[in-house]
Amino acid sequence: MAYFRKVKAKNKKGYTWSFTIDLGRDPETGKRKQITRRGFESKKDAENAAAQLLLEIEKGEYIQPKQITxxxxxxxxxxxxxxxxxxxxxxxxxxxxxxxxxxxxxxxxxxxxxxxxxxxxxxxxxxxxxxxxxxxxxxxx
Structure with a gap:
């Protein structure tokens, strides 16, 4: 499930849209896992990006960045x-x-x-x- 919000733009005046997808809890640590992306010009752009990301997750194609050497x-x-x-x-x-x-x-x-x-x-x-x-x-x- 994704939720969307309007946020203050980092590098310019005005606002942009962001989304957060909840992935459940990490079985090792028990902490919530979420993916947040921001910087979308419109809510529709954020919705499309979230839908694409959810599709990648469902297909097993999404690789979460890790801090490994x-x-x-x-x-x-x-x-x-x-x-x-x-x-x-x-x-x-x-x-x-x-x-x-x-x-x-x-x-x-x-x-x-x-x-x-x-x-x-x-x-x-x-x-x-x-x-x-x-x-x-x-x-x-």
Whole structure:
């Protein structure tokens, strides 16, 4: 069930609409679980977004953001997704890349802290290192 309210806008004058969906109680902690979204121009926009979110929840497609580190996420992904879906040699390559390159750089960070620009810079540095190594192979003494 969702409820809607008009709230004071954060970054501009006037008001926007928000909604809150109650997901029941967390079985581990006993605390209420809710999802709130705000910033909708009209109540109709908020209703449409809430309906879409409820549909995702019902289909099991909604993934609630968690404050986990990239290291924990990548290790879980390696064991539960990659290992079952790729050949052993490919998995070994993935595992090596994750432990040698990704975890040392971003492993300590929460997923929400990692921004696209950080990933772009990281990929550029990997490509630069790769090209430097390739040039050293083909460069005469």
């Amino acid at each position: 990239l290291k924990k996420f990548m290790i879980d992904w390696l064991e539960n997704v990659a290992k079952q879906n790729v050949k052993p040699s490919t998995f070994a390559g993935y595992k090596g890349a994750v432990y040698k390159r990704i975890i040392p750089k971003f492993g300590h960070m929460k997923l929400e802290q990692i921004k696209p620009v950080m990933i772009t810079k990281f990929i550029r540095s990997l490509m630069k290192d790769y090209l430097k190594n390739m040039l050293s192979i083909f460069t005469p003494f």
